[in-house]
Amino acid sequence: MPNATPIYGFPYPTGNEQPSGPLAIESLAEAVETKFALEDQAVDGGEWTIGADMVISRPTLINNWTPFAGSAPQGIAHSAGVFTVTKGGPWAISAGFRILTGSSTDLYIYITDGTGAVTWFKNSTITSLNVGVSGVKRLPAGGSFRVYAYAGADRTIRHETAGDLVTGITAYRVGN
Structure with missing residues (x-):
């Protein structure tokens, strides 16, 4: 045929x-x-949380990610704050953080390209302890991204309990 x-x-x-x-x-x-x-093969992606509380200021690359309990990241690697995908395609990425104490200052979270030069997704608050952002971005094989946090004054982002994905990031290839 x-x-x-x-x-x-x-x-x-x-x-x-x-x-x-x-x-x-x-x-x-x-x-x-x-x-x-x-x-039916395993899905590319994974989930991470920060390994410990972390002080953020203007802007801070969140670089102490560790795989979330029960998550076995596949098709994506993390090193020093940079996530790199092995298979190209659309990737759904979401990230969020919680600060340790109340804030009367700007808090931002944003997802950038692998160099940190181009912001893809951004969100902010001045009244909440939590801030999150998400989006879908087409990445080539070998493409990468970073997650940054910003605070108008030094603030500590919180590592919650082991079973809590706050502060955290989730990234999965869409259409696996």
């Missing part, structure tokens, strides 16, 4: 082939099964 669908490559017979229903159905069934087997 020389013809295949353009997106998934599922085979189908041409108009001039000898009809063979069983062989055509077998070829299609095997192609569909192969596609489903690929979809």
Whole structure:
């Protein structure tokens, strides 16, 4: 069967082939099964929390991430505050932090490219102890991103209990 669908490559017979229903159905069934087997593989992504409370000021790269309890990050690596993906595609990224004490100053959290030069997603507050941000960004294989926090005056972001993903980050490849 020389013809295949353009997106998934599922085979189908041409108009001039000898009809063979069983062989055509077998070829299609095997192609569909192969596609489903690929979809059943583990999902690329993971979750991290900070290893300990951390003082932030103007702006601060959050760099003490540790895998969240029960999370086994796959297809993404972290080193010194930089997250790097191994497989390209759209990635859903969310991050948030909680400060230790009340604030009457600006608090920001933002997600940038791997160099920290281009801000992709940003959020702020002046009245809350919590601030979070999320977005979806298409990254190439080997692409990277960072998460920064900003406070108008020194503040401590909080590492909550082991079972709490605050302060934390979640990043998963969409359409695994």
